[in-house]
Amino acid sequence: MEQDILTRVLDISRRMAQTRSLSPLLTFALDEAMTLVGAERGYIVLVQPDGTLEFRVVRDIIGTSNPEDAADQISSSILTQVVSKGEPLVISDALSDSEFSAAASVLELKLRSVMCVPLLVGGTVLGAIYVENRSVSGMFTDEDLPPLVIFANQAAVAIENAILNDQLEARVAARTAELKQALEQIESDWQEAEESYRLRSLVLGGVAHDIRAPLVVATTALSMIEDGSFGSINDEQNQWVNKSIDALNHAMDLIQDVFDLAKIEMGQFGYDPEYTDLGYFLRSVYATAEGLPWAENVEFVLDLADDLPDVLLDPIHIRRVIFNLLSNALKFTTEGTVTLYAAPDNGRVVVGVRDTGEGIPPEQLDKLFERFHQADNNIARRRKGTGLGLAISREMIDMHNGEIWVESVLGEGADFKFTLPVTAVEPEE
Template identity: 35%
Template sequence: MAILTFLQGVMNWFIPAHLSGDLHTRKRVQMFIISHIFGPIIATPIPLFLWFADPQPLWHVPILAASIYGFWPFLALVKLFPRAYTPLAMASVLNLTFCIMWGTYNYGGTSSPFLVWLVLVPLLAFMYLGSTWTARVFVFSQITLGIVALYGFYLYGDFPTHIPVENMVVAGVLSALGSNIYVFMMAAYYSSVVDSQSELIKEIDRHQYTLKALTQAKDEAERANGAKSEFLAKMSHELRTPLNAVLGYSEILLEDAELDGRGEQIADLQKISAAGKHLLAMVNDILDISKIEAGKMALHLENVDLDKLIDDVEATARPLAAKNTNSFSVEKRSELGTVRADATKLRQAIFNLLSNAAKFTQNGQITLAASRNAEWLEIAVIDSGIGISREQQNALFSNFTQANSRIAAVYGGTGLGLSLSQNLCRLMGGQIEIESELGKGSRFTIRLPAPSEQSAAGQAAPIARAAVQDEAFLAESEAEADQRKAGFAAMSGHMPDHERRPRLLVVDDDRAFLELAERLFMKEDYTPICTDAPQSALQIARTVKPAAIFLDILMPGFDGWDVLAALKADPVTSDIPVFMISILSERAKALAAGADGIVMKPFDASKVKAALAGLKAVRGQPRAKAANA
């Protein structure tokens, strides 16, 4: 044991510091050091035998001995020139090849017993250098050249006969024994290293690769996002200006053509105008999505008369629905009143849903249904169109995504409308939910927080006070839940109708995780509001004022620590409990940064219950008390 400890200490002393961090490289350097320490000792009997067996050993035996013992100076060279390890390892392999070829040439030629040592050349080369293409070419080329040289001497010259081949039996035995001892020693050491470190190496390599990939992805995402933002900022004016000119002049020419009765030109100008409007709408959508992703989309809150808003949308959507000979109707269960919201963005989201319904429905029925309870505003667009399968719904709200390629080819579109509408609704603290069956139509429902007029009347303009009051925030009546059940279902299933549901905000860039979290929180009697856009978390929190926030740490660009700092720095959201979500145990760091706790991934029901135990214990109390619980 003491010998092994001493040997390990010697090897550690020779290993350069900059190579010790990489376990793969460290292992190769260890093999280099141990082979250079014991290699000359194992080969010593061969020059000793030749010295006494050869009548005239000068100078070929001393040259062979110098080559054998020349491996020891390589240890000092590696220590003195640590950054030259690779060329030193290649030089060592060349020295080994020369040693074998020199002994073979002087003692036996192509029948030399020393040729058995040639097997060590690729073995040691790959141990020192790794199995790279450079190492492969290097090893193959030098072995090939050596063998070709020997064969050339065999064909066109004579090998020296210092010792007859029949008298080389002892040399052959020594060569076979020495090479086998050498291979045995290296293989045994290599096997012990692999057995003791393989699992650790795999785990460390996996984490290092993941960390490196995440770092690279984060850097690339930041660079790409910066380049995209810069490009869009520069191009928005350049794109919109000529498009506005195209649309303006096409309208003028269209009016002139209609007055002059030029029928052929009217059709062409109408196509130009329609194409220009489509392109302008697409540019606007792309710019809006980019603003949301960059966290630069601002809400312009005002008191919106919902009944007037629905009437305006109806006036715009009715001729749109009539293009495919669809019937259009509006259903309002009662007067909707006013709500604090961004009228332009809400109207845009509703109109996008109606536009899709009109496009994918022919000779059918389109209904715009609106209702409101004490907490939620729900606006649904119901159609009897082609419908959407469950599999197609999963990616429906992604950028540039449509249900399938056939639909895109037949109906056109860019796949931006639903994504933009979902992002706008999430920015306002809500979301769009879908119910659909292939061939039987679809129902898209916009659900936005809408406090009652009485509770909203005493609140000021800031967005924090536009949220629901504490008591109403933590409880909802059975009648209101029954009203919601009558026509509006959540994306991942109907929400229980008899429960009181405080809201939770979940922020994670993994959509699969958001779906899981949504189901788990719903089972625990909470209403989850999920977003995969961390840049929008602060705005949503200010709008919704959730009972708690669950925040993933590792997110590209704007990570969880950045979001946590923004939440705690804002007086409106600073008292909201925040639980960090992570695959690593960073509780101390999370608490020091202002979080109330940390929930480890993978997420399951037991961890959800543990995190929410304090919140459930104080349900119904004012928010400030809940936050301190």
């Protein structure tokens, strides 16, 4: 083999190795193979997973390509033998060849010079390169075979890599399409859920408002009966009126929770912070909370650090949070103490309500601040609520860029606490 031919083959091999896509690689490889041996027509055939042969590229000396009818323009007997045996063939004159002269395709096409080499990688036949010159015999000799075999071996490696690359790109494209479709579905579901969420919140707010109005009327009427505006009532009647007013007030509280939840979900819950003397504020809350119906054996205690700073807070929200926590302590503490406390802690203030009540089972601690969740114990079952108080409290504390959590030992009590930044930043709208 001449040195310049080998050098040319190696140069072509390097260029093939740089081509990652299969189709342009096959076209380039066949054009170079035809030029290398001086063929007037060439074919590249690839073996498919089911064993059939696919004509991928068909070229003639002017570069035309029509692989659809290629099977009728080639000696199938020569091609089949090369692919099945994995061995190259060179035929100087197919019409006079002892093995192939009687083949129908050879006779019909009047084939003369034919050369076919397998595309081999690690003993596996990927396909074949088939070149021919129909009108002239003796165009290909045994000396032409080694360069084409070397070329085919190099081409086979590049083709295998390109096939793997195309398969990988196809899988990536398919996976990308699946992910895109999944993301579109998620977005659609999310938008649908958001709309459903908005409508639910709108209905909740509307229902809460519509229920609250007649409750106010009923409460006002009962209060007027209680104070004698409609005439005097006896003791038994007064007791029933008081019970009715208490029940209506409880219902009003429940409705207010639902109404507030709806406003939070619709983003209409107000936030109006102001710098506040925290010590003075908490003493005011404590004074009001002393009037709550504490059990006879419960002592309500205020424990404030001396160095409480001013804090940016919404007084209505924080008062509501504290009363929610005190309300829980009131429900679950039948004896001992309930303590409202506050102290600075590393650039923030911790405010909490600690009680000596029943405590909370460990498995429920992470769920307490979820909407509509209630502690599962005997007292909770006797004193039903919406299960929204702590969830709303968490939303309010989030607005203050704070945290709220609970620590508890079952049978020893619970400690609900929240933080407020000393240098607070108003949350973004």
